[in-house]
Amino acid sequence: MIDSAFRVAAQGKINLGLRVLAREVGGYHQLETVFARLDLADELVVTIGGAGRSLDVQGADTGPVEGNLAWRAAHLFAELVGWPAAFRLELTKRIPVGGGLGGGSADAAAVLRALNAAAPAPASQAALLRMAFHLGADVPFLTTEFALALAWGRGERLLRLPTIDSRPVVLLVPPFGVATAEAFAWLAADRERDGAGGAEPALIAPAGNIDWRALEALAGNDLEAPVRRRHQQLGAVLDALRAALPDRWIDMTGSGSTLFALDASREVATSLPEDWGVLETTAPAAARPIERLE
Numbered sequence: 001m002i003d004s005a006f007r008v009a010a011q012g013k014i015n016l017g018l019r020v021l022a023r024e025v026g027g028y029h030q031l032e033t034v035f036a037r038l039d040l041a042d043e044l045v046v047t048i049g050g051a052g053r054s055l056d057v058q059g060a061d062t063g064p065v066e067g068n069l070a071w072r073a074a075h076l077f078a079e080l081v082g083w084p085a086a087f088r089l090e091l092t093k094r095i096p097v098g099g100g101l102g103g104g105s106a107d108a109a110a111v112l113r114a115l116n117a118a119a120p121a122p123a124s125q126a127a128l129l130r131m132a133f134h135l136g137a138d139v140p141f142l143t144t145e146f147a148l149a150l151a152w153g154r155g156e157r158l159l160r161l162p163t164i165d166s167r168p169v170v171l172l173v174p175p176f177g178v179a180t181a182e183a184f185a186w187l188a189a190d191r192e193r194d195g196a197g198g199a200e201p202a203l204i205a206p207a208g209n210i211d212w213r214a215l216e217a218l219a220g221n222d223l224e225a226p227v228r229r230r231h232q233q234l235g236a237v238l239d240a241l242r243a244a245l246p247d248r249w250i251d252m253t254g255s256g257s258t259l260f261a262l263d264a265s266r267e268v269a270t271s272l273p274e275d276w277g278v279l280e281t282t283a284p285a286a287a288r289p290i291e292r293l294e
């Protein structure tokens with residue numbers, strides 16, 4: 001018997017600036033980033049009850065079920081909260097996979113939000129964020145309802161930033177992805193070779209309100225250099241876009257491979273290699289509410 005069902009928009013993110021600080025003994029890196037939630041979302045339907053546990057993914061190949069972050073999030077929640085015994089997850093993928101847009105993390109975050117909203121004895125906000133942290137660096141932000149946040153640590157320390165006006169964003173999606181672990185390993189190897197430490201000291205002191213101009217001071221992604229060295233086409237596209245549109249904010253999101261152009265229109269894609277994809281969305285976007293289906 002089905003107890004209840006919910007539909008959630010699993011919204012992705014872009015990183016407006018990403019600094020990679022020290023490498024921890026365990027290999028992880030301390031980060032400093034500004035997350036902006038995207039309107040672009042996967043669709044997740046969570047059905048609670050019925051028989052057993054299942055996951056159905058449409059629209060993209062996300063690999064084996066056991067590795068799927070939404071699946072892992074549901075199991076982790078069920079284990080720690082002791083509920084629900086049975087569930088069905090139906091995912092429709094729209095966010096490119098392996099693109100630095102937080103697609104898998106958004107799915108995991110949507111599962112945590114939906115299950116906690118439905119749970120007879122919900123987890124505390126702190127416990128929910130601990131689960132999110134366990135699932136990956138992008139999951140805590142996406143589990144909140146923040147549109148915009150400064151994040152540090154491994155992405156689990158979050159300062160909500162005041163909402164600013166939402167802007168159009170064009171996403172330029174290469175035919176190849178970049179594995180997060182690989183991008184961080186390339187950066188670590190480059191730094192070791194160059195005898196370089198982590199990112200420079202920074203002082204974030206916006207004069208007055210946070211606005212786009214204040215955020216632009218944080219632009220730049222420490223993973224860009226190591227990624228473009230291994231993916232020269234990505235570097236060439238970035239250079240061409242920046243030369244053609246010097247007054248637009250154009251950067252790589254996360255560990256790539258997706259590039260974003262802020263305040264740009266689809267025309268930004270005219271000279272793109274044929275096998276790249278283009279998606280139009282907006283950021284920062286408010287978190288959409290969970291919809292109860294039955």
Ligand code: C5P
Nearest residue numbers: 027028029030031136137154180181184
């Ligand atoms: O957080 P996520 O699971 O996406 O990270 C994948 C891998 O990327 C980690 O296992 C680690 O090797 C690397 N990483 C890192 N420092 C971070 C985030 C990720 O070194 N802050």
